[in-house]
Amino acid sequence: xxxxxxxxxxxxxxxxxxxxxxxxxxxxxxxxxxxxxxxxxxxxxxxxxxxxxxxxxxxxxxxxxxxxxxxxxxxxxxxxxxxxxxxxxxxxxxxxxxxxxxxxxxxxxxxxxxxxxxxxxxxxxxxxxxxxxxxxxxxxxxxxxxxxxxxxxxxxxxxxxxxxxxxxxxxxxxxxxxxxxxxxxxxxxxxxxxxxxxxxxxxxxxxxxxxxxxxxxxxxxxxxxxxxxxxxxxxxxxxxxxxxxxxxxxxxxxxxxxxxxxxxxxxxxxxxxxxxx
Numbered sequence: 001x002x003x004x005x006x007x008x009x010x011x012x013x014x015x016x017x018x019x020x021x022x023x024x025x026x027x028x029x030x031x032x033x034x035x036x037x038x039x040x041x042x043x044x045x046x047x048x049x050x051x052x053x054x055x056x057x058x059x060x061x062x063x064x065x066x067x068x069x070x071x072x073x074x075x076x077x078x079x080x081x082x083x084x085x086x087x088x089x090x091x092x093x094x095x096x097x098x099x100x101x102x103x104x105x106x107x108x109x110x111x112x113x114x115x116x117x118x119x120x121x122x123x124x125x126x127x128x129x130x131x132x133x134x135x136x137x138x139x140x141x142x143x144x145x146x147x148x149x150x151x152x153x154x155x156x157x158x159x160x161x162x163x164x165x166x167x168x169x170x171x172x173x174x175x176x177x178x179x180x181x182x183x184x185x186x187x188x189x190x191x192x193x194x195x196x197x198x199x200x201x202x203x204x205x206x207x208x209x210x211x212x213x214x215x216x217x218x219x220x221x222x223x224x225x226x227x228x229x230x231x232x233x234x235x236x237x238x239x240x241x242x243x244x245x246x247x248x249x250x251x252x253x254x255x256x257x258x259x260x261x262x263x264x265x266x267x268x269x270x271x272x273x274x275x276x277x
Contacts, residue, residue, distance in 0.1 A: 027191050029072070033117045036079065037072040039192050040274060041065075041148045048146055049213050050247040052156060056210040057247045064219045065147045067274035070140065073183035073194045074098075074202065074269045075109065083112045090264035095182040097200045097267040103139075103230045103254030104128060106203050106268045110137040113270065130205055132222070137270040139205040142212075142249070143221045144271060145233045149246050151190035156245045158189035158196055163241040170198030172244050176237035180264070196234055197244040200267030204231040208251030230254040236265035 028040040049060040078094035080087045085108070088100040101109075107128055111121035114136025122130050122138040130138050140148070155161040159169055166172060169189075171181045176198070184194040206212075206223025208231045215224075223231065229251035235244030242248070252266065 029192065030069075034079075034082065034113060036270075038069045038272075039072055039148075041068050041070050041144070041191065043067040044147070046147050046150055046152075047154065048143060048216070048247075050156070050245075053245070053247045053249075056249050056251075057213070059213055061213055061216060062218060063143050063147070063216070063221060065143055066220055068140075068144060068271050069274060070144070070148050070193065070271045071269040072188070072192055074200055074267050075101075075106075076183055079113075080109065083109070083116055085109060085112060091180045093182065096180050097183055097195070099180060099200050099265065099267045100263045101203070101267055103203055106139060109268075110139065110270055113137045119272070132273075135273050135275070137272050139203050139268060140271045141220070141222050142204045142206045142231050142233065143216075145202065145204050146246060148191065148193060149189065149196045149234070151193070153190070153246070156247070158246065159187070166197060166241050166244065170195070170235075170244055171237050172198040172235060172239050172241060173237070174241060178238065180237050196246075198235050198239060199237055200234075201232040201236040201239070201250065201265055202234050203254075203266070203268040204233055206231045208249070210251070228253070232266065236262070238262055238265050 027042055031037050043066050045064040047060050048063045049057045074097040076095055077087050077089055077098050080098050089098050090100055107123040111123050114121045119136035120134040121136045122134045159165055167175045169187045180199055188194045189196050207227030208229040209224045209227055212223055232250040232252050
């Protein structure tokens with residue numbers, strides 16, 4: 001298996017909160033028992049990938065996705081502190097995104113956050129395999145990530161196709177001054193998700209394969225069953241504008257050996273099933 005990691009966490013008490021009402025054009029939102037804002041991503045279908053991308057973003061293909069909850073922001077360092085987990089970050093700050101996070105550390109965080117809120121952990125401690133039937137936190141699939149990032153957009157970016165507007169929505173090589181920045185300072189996408197482009201690249205649950213789209217299922221695809229690399233999405237503070245486009249895929253060693261990207265440019269955000277307890 002790709003990841004074998006022992007899971008450790010500290011338990012915090014808390015109940016699942018009520019869902020907040022949504023406006024006519026906005027998805028529902030809530031604040032979890034742990035104090036994290038999440039957005040209910042509605043079910044739907046979209047065209048995943050792009051003819052504008054590299055070979056691994058092709059062929060564009062229609063994908064259906066069930067509803068799920070997604071964090072409005074990338075996981076922050078204060079969230080690691082709240083769960084009494086070691087903060088691996090290079091750039092230190094409570095509201096900065098956690099970075100230098102391996103795939104296994106992200107999975108351990110998801111399980112710790114689940115247990116803290118009395119939810120069932122998704123990740124097996126020995127194999128790292130995700131049980132999608134559980135109600136706890138996990139990493140998004142690549143399909144979930146791109147669907148939520150697009151929020152209905154068919155363009156290269158959440159806001160359209162004009163890269164000159166990227167600075168309004170993202171911290172990237174053109175404006176980040178070689179560091180991360182506090183989450184939620186830039187404009188969100190249409191579904192209220194911040195830092196979809198840039199700040200830190202985000203781990204997905206999927207194994208990476210350059211030809212994955214040629215073999216993808218049409219409903220809730222979860223990527224290849226095995227692989228040596230894990231998927232990253234969204235680009236980071238050191239990425240070019242082109243590298244932050246919605247459809248751009250990256251494969252990275254989940255444990256950082258022979259890492260292609262800067263370790264301090266890699267973080268994550270969490271998702272969970274829509275049907276909570």
